[in-house]
Amino acid sequence: MGEATPGIAAALERIAADIDHRFDLLLAVPDDPRRVLYHAMRHAAIGGGKRLRPLLVVATCDLFHVDKAAALRVATAIECMHVYSLIHDDLPAMDDDDMRRGKPTVHKAFSEAAAILAGDSLHAMAFELLAGEDTHSDPFVRAELVLELARAAGPAGMAGGQMMDLAAEHETFDLPTVTRLQQLKTGALIGFCLEAGAIMGRVPPEGRTGLRGYARDLGLAFQIADDMLDAEGSAAAAGKAVGKDAAAGKATFLSLLGIERARAQAQALVDQAIAHLHGHGPEADLLRAIARYAIERDH
């Protein structure tokens, strides 16, 4: 944890406990042959991860005084989507990772079939949570949340970005293409976290420009930091294998910019992200702290 981000440690600890509690209730294991599916989902969803996306949702909802239980429900939906993407990305046919969040990946701990179905199940549950009446009394809000999450997750978002990432092992991408790849693969879902907070807060689309700018810059800064952790970090700190991008000969922000320019670029993006919040007062301090944390975290 960086020293320059006071308050963020407590916020991360609290959201982690809240999300674990939600998943514990949501994923109660049934007493029938589906039990292994639920155990696989619990293995992936409970007790791990930084919960950065849920924290972004809750911090954005707080700007607009959204009901806390409803904000946490939306945050849980986004974490369902994120966890599903990690489970599928780790599969042998995809990135083939054995460790995630310091634990064996789902296909290692259970089976590939259980991993595919656990991911598919969490994917559907994300939409079930958003569409349910407890999310918001106005169905227009619920439908808009679903529409935006579906776009962020599908072929024009996360799934499309993962396809580009797999192609990066065979094609040499330039900086604009790597930027586009990351905007789809991680940027789209991070963007939805802010968008979801604005939707819940009844902010009209024309009032979301600052939050969208913040999300765009934060997403790229976060990815550059991730590239640097992959290149420099230890597997123990990262909770997963590192050095994989270089071994695969993949173009990344780091390989294209070099370490010094990459670090400077990440810092500039964080400054820019924070500048997008100029219309907000101290109530946006948590979002500012998250932006600084994004490039200071050591795991």
Add this chain to the structure above:
Amino acid sequence: MGEATPGIAAALERIAADIDHRFDLLLAVPDDPRRVLYHAMRHAAIGGGKRLRPLLVVATCDLFHVDKAAALRVATAIECMHVYSLIHDDLPAMDDDDMRRGKPTVHKAFSEAAAILAGDSLHAMAFELLAGEDTHSDPFVRAELVLELARAAGPAGMAGGQMMDLAAEHETFDLPTVTRLQQLKTGALIGFCLEAGAIMGRVPPEGRTGLRGYARDLGLAFQIADDMLDAEGSAAAAGKAVGKDAAAGKATFLSLLGIERARAQAQALVDQAIAHLHGHGPEADLLRAIARYAIERDH
């Protein structure tokens, strides 16, 4: 095609053309590294399948004079969900099938990674279609469609049923458990087809009892017929490998009931399904014809 189902051939032909046309527009291939993802989706989605689920949606919507373009949009969403489930079910870690709808499966024609991501993409697109404003002007209708489809697809529906089906290779299931398995694996999505038509037609939940009964009986009849095709049919007619259930030692309706009782049971379920439509006049004739077709089809 059975002789006792006049009119159904034309209806199937028309819905197949409509759905192919919709998928052709929806899955326009982008000129970037995501192109293989779109080719994989097109391979699975276009030019194949009976389109029974879309026909059920459109036939139910017709009962309530739902706008035809909107009905077709909902039908396309459900077919997205169905096609995604076929792509994932065919994966080597799942049912390991090489042929589907008379063509190589997606992981055979492309790659396992492309198959996983094509399925994930179609899964998200189903919700994107339902939540979009073109589906219905009332957001309550859109949110309800999303909620019901998410439930039908997730661990309490299709994904849970597939998990049970995989467990059936190692455990010996009795008739109630096989029934439950099929109600989740195929029944939940077939049930949603009817539910979706009722939701689009603004039929309140208490007015959906007959349609739900029809869907429940049709789903089981359809599955018994599928078991019989798997046991008796030719791979050429089925467009996929047959005889797999027996080879895997799986309990099915057929193995538990025997051929004669299975056939009688399927017929009784079809009669019962049709009886649930007693409140409807000739406008429900297509639903009646679909029920008869479900056990007469030879592929």
